[in-house]
Amino acid sequence: MPSDESIILRGRAVSKSFGQLVVLDGIDIDVRRGEVVAIIGPSGSGKSTLLRCFNGLETPTSGSIEVAGEPLSRNRRQLAKQREHLGMVFQRFHLFPHLTALQNVMEGPLTVKKMDRRQAMDRAYMLLEKVGLRDKADAYPSKLSGGQQQRVAIARALAMEPAVMLLDEPTSALDPELVGEVLQVIQSLASEGMTMLLVTHEMAFARHVADRVIFMADGKIGEEGPPDALFDRPQSPRTRQFLQNVARPAQM
């Protein structure tokens, strides 16, 4: 197959097992530059594991992962280089607790890119402004709400000027009233044309922000397509059942 310049993330026949447990079972996936792809599906379907395979936090048991046409390296030094182009946002934020919000955002450019301190600080202020937290620049993570922490974490990832953002259930650990502010930031990134691969349980948001939605179940891709088609006219019974379940979560 000729390499396609527009494909930034490519997974082919990606499988992952932990002992006897098969988490990913032959996944084929492409993400193009500028595209927002949302992965939905029940817990334990392998969504997060797939996402983590793209920046080497998990290593597939078999299959290939390519970032910008290059296979993800097994060499730690080269992998570190490739990771600079992949912004990662975690479910549980993982801000550095010994650093202020500003220092968290500066850390990547300072340590990895060896950016000049002044320049790194200016950029960090700009990014905090972008996520609406300039006034919290000097606050330590323990003094921030979950929603604020996640916005700082997004700014921290953006500071490396990644080619793609990988977001692993960015709102799942948040109190309901804090979900909106984080989704708003992600939405604005999407409208600026940021490429994103997003694992989420927010169906309405996935529908709204994604160019394409992938439904995963039991380590396989069950169905994929444009959001309207997938949400309104799901083809597989498995997708239909899942969408019904999430639409009526309160039913006892």
Place this chain on the structure above:
Amino acid sequence: MNFFQFLATYAGTFAQGALVTVELTLCGLIIGLILGVLVSLMNLSHIWPFRWFARLYTWVVRGTPLLVQLFIVYYGLPQVGLQLTPFLSAIIALGLNSAGYVAEIIRAGIQSIDPGQMEAAESLGMRYGQAMRRIIFPQAYRRLLPPIVNEFVALLKDSSLVSTISMTELMRIGQTVSSSTFLPMQSYITAALFYLAMTSIIVFFSGKLERWLEVRG
């Protein structure tokens, strides 16, 4: 001679011994900290011979008595042509011994940091060493302070064992004074008071240091 007269007569002698005890302990602790950091890094290394060596080291050092280790260094090594002074033997044995404990303290401290911190650092493109230096160590060192202070106190008390290789430190002074005055109770209680004073000072200042670190965020 009552106890106060005893103290007035011999306090200076005991203080000299205490000074040697402090020197021994500090030298032993410095050696222990440096080697302990090295061994703990080996223990966390991806290179298996390092890991293997670190585990062997802590296993042997923590599984054998300090007194035996001390005798091996002081009495055993001359047999293979390495004759060390009592002081050198003492600080080497104390240092090698405390390194085993310090290594375990540091390993536990580093492993107590949420693995998500390493993932976040590596996701930014940091190499392992950068992540350790910038993210993991700065979080771990505060947690390390209390157990390291415990180790410091234990080392100070254990240094009394080196009286057996004719180092004139606090315990040895106690023995000497005891045998020349025939007042063992007064002699050893005085030695005990000096040990107690030194360990109390360490605990007091470490408490201050801990609070100061907390205040700084």
